[in-house]
Amino acid sequence: MTASDTGPALRLSVVVPSYDAGPQVRRLLRCLALCQLDAGDSLEVIVVDDGSTDGTGELLADLELPYPLTYVFLPRTAASGRAAARNAGIGKATGDVVVLADADQIVAPGFVAAHARYHRLRGDLVVAGPRGDLGPGRIDDERLAREFSLEALPAVVGWDGRDRVLAAFSQNFNNLATSWHYAFSCNLSVRREHLLAVGGFDEGFLGWGLEDSELGYRLHRRGLAFAFHPGALAYQRKREVTPEMFGQWRRNLDHFVDKHGGVAEVAVQQVICRAFDPADRSLDWLDCMIRMEFAVRALAGRLPEPSAYELVEVDDATASATLARLPELAAERDLVVIDDTAGAVLAGPVQCVTTPRELLYFHRPSAAARQGILARHRLA
Template structure:
């Protein structure tokens, strides 16, 4: 399978160089390949000349688009899509560093099922995390301790690591890190170029793709690191977001789209409520509107220590009657992705190796609702060890 990594650039000469360096250390399966498509949105800092002098172990396609009044992120990304040749297009912002398994993790989902909408995640680097001019193999280990998770990690802890358990996953379809089958993107009409300035063209695409039958998959292992730069959330960005929000609603005059105005309390510098609080309210309001009651009923809990063939069948069978909480204790399996493919009347709430504190908090929440069934998939030998017995 081939991936086309599409990156936008605008006057980010050194940053884009670091981004490309991180992509040169990707680990992919034998037979897979990738290219990088850079769309330069009118840079004037020598970005093109710098890229022309670089040599990497992957092909780079570079397109310079003169900046005009009609320039937009949507138009630039569409140029990248139409000039890509991969089976899958992976979107990455130029101010991100790709973790060494970044492309592998995106392709892993697309190999398991065609047509999924894959949402990757990011961590934020501190101002003094690392020297961008010298990335060495294993560089990720040097920055983990000085980075923090984006807010969507908190949402997964609060709700689920299963994208289909969110009623508003389409809003989380951030263009800094997601992937889609290229033909599906083209058939959808790609990004709407009516969006100008910053914000929401990616969420609108996610909303449209979902309406056309697309299903979201969260993959927190498809990870990037956001290079530090000063925050730009000022009144200008607020007004730009609101303009795009109004345009979004004109395209899709529905309750769930309108409910996004809750998030304005974050973007408005005169209010500046936390994004986390705003988003939780947004998700819960949409859930109530859509009439889903599964999160008010008792649940079944399935703990998986060993990935056995009957695990998925057991999860799907329980999801016919009630929500299922899956606690995945395995170290290496595709359960994190396969659980998200289960389609049934009730949600599958998936958690991969939660910490002890997160597990305690989770069980406290479940105790309030009630646990109908608690099933453990573990080998007899492992069960005996955990019970202190010899087999």
């Protein structure tokens, strides 16, 4: 039992938009049927069919599932899109927590429970999980219907990039000034009350990109904290940004910036064009993310970095005592927390701490990485 396992039972609603992805969403529903829930938790799934013509409804009708499934069909119009479809699903959801997933994803058995455990730590939290990018090759649907196994999937050829951002700064997602940008709706959860309070997704975003980041920005402005749970694992075929997708992303960025009055911390996302534009790509994606993070930190007065951090080292014997003192410590000084517990006991609580100070977190870094952390923050 860790700090992430305790707390009241939760009702979880997984919302899945789908367009001409019948076989893929059928696979996802079977994977969700294998998900383990903590005692007392319950699950429902809402599939919003965004005007498909591939017989998605018929493909799902004969499934026997251990959870309630709601199927919603929306006629296809010029205003159709993922934002509108997700809003329709959120409107049908009855759970305390809404978990967002894409139709073509494959989720590990711990996916739902990982989201739920972090939401038990704090009532105003946005929880993100990693997406593994699958290479070419066959997916064994029949095996996945019986059991989750990486052997049933093509090789994982990379991750969604947030792992690289966290490695560049720290594993405290909430310490990023740009955490809201990474609220990727392929693997995201928020309490339904907060989604409704901010009005859900902006349906003015059409095509590919940024409707989820803009929702993340409004949740950030509402005061929610952001946490990344590496155990909320999902997998998806690797996608390349095409010229058409980049054009949609660029138009959506203009809409995002205009909607928020050209505020600098939103407009700075334009640096990403240098990684996404198929005709340019003069910067690596991570280079763009690092520049964007430092720019937003500068706007918030968080640069230069503190000249002195205090080191907090935790193991299984000292975790409970440190947890009790963590909010007080984080309020008083800039911390580097190195967590040597087997179960990353402090990962969730650290990301749930609200503090005006810098709060960096690292779980079981290698000896070389630890030396680098200490040297970089002048703790060696």
